[in-house]
Amino acid sequence: MHQHSADCHHPHTIATHTIDPQAKQTQLAIALLLIGGFAIAELIVGLTSDSLALIAEAGHMAADSVALLLALLATRLAQRPKRSLLSDSLTDIVATPLAPQPVAAWETWAALLNGLGLVAIALWIGWEALQRLQTPPETIASLPMLLTAGIGLAVNSANIALLHRGSDHDLNLRGAFLHVLADAISCIGVILAAIAVATLHWLWADGAISLFVAGIILIGAVPLVVQSFKRLAGEGGKE
Known part of the structure; x- marks a missing residue:
């Protein structure tokens, strides 16, 4: 009786940590459309309002958007070994034992590139923020800046809710989730900067918030890069 009970619980545990690849593709595709579409509008408003924080965001x-596209492609490529085989018997012999290896390889590399992309973005934002702090602009259109950042926060909040499911057990999905989370934090920073500019005329707040956002992005990106490197090193050691 005891052995039967253990057998019953084991499949349940595996199912809890398994993410449906099709559902993951849908999550990533929706997030990609939302973020990619809004990035264009945000850039236009950032340029017209002369807000570095908004341009950086x-x-x-x-x-x-590129990172999400990369994660989406990695998820699709990870399933190709199973779909490209023509024979069911050949699938049973070849695809079953080899399936976990392509998934780990493609998705871990995507997570690593996502993390490195975040680091590069943070360094760029930090550099531009320091330049802006040294020479603040004469004027910043705070109202368009505030409204755009508010809409951006709503978009990113929807994506956070979308991508959070499964991000604890999927490194690739976690990388995409961290990108969106960093976006949301950036939007909050832009909102605070816009309020400071409008009410206190602190034009330097635009650069200060940008520098703070760069630090937040780095905090989220570095652990992802380290974990990806460790996983790739572990897989290389096994081979």
Whole structure:
């Protein structure tokens, strides 16, 4: 009786940590459309309002669109070994033992590139923020800046809810989730900067918030890069 009970619980445990590849593709595709579409509008408003924080956020979202596309492609490529085989018997012999290896390889590399992309974005934002702090602009259109950042926060909040499911057990999905989370934090920073500019005329707040956002992005990106490197090193050691 005890052995039968253990057998019953084991499949349940595996199912809890398994993410449906088709559902993951849908999650990533929806997030990609939302972020990619809004990044263009955010860039236009950032340029017209002369807000570095908003321009940086637009660049961040554009880079995140590339990262999400990369994650989506990795998810699709990870399933190709199973779909490309013509024979069911050949699938049983070849695809079953080899299936986990392509998934780990493609998705871990995508997560690593996502993390490195975040690091690059953070460094760029930090550099531009330091330049802006040294020479603040004469004027910043705070109202368009505030409204655009508010809409961006709503878009990213929807994506956070979408991508959070399964991100604890999937490194590739976690990389995409961290991108979107960093976007949301950036939007909050832009909102605070816009309020400071409008009410206190602190034009330097635009650069200060941008520098803070760069630090937040780095905090989220570095662990992802380290974990991806460790996983790739572990897989290389097994081979």
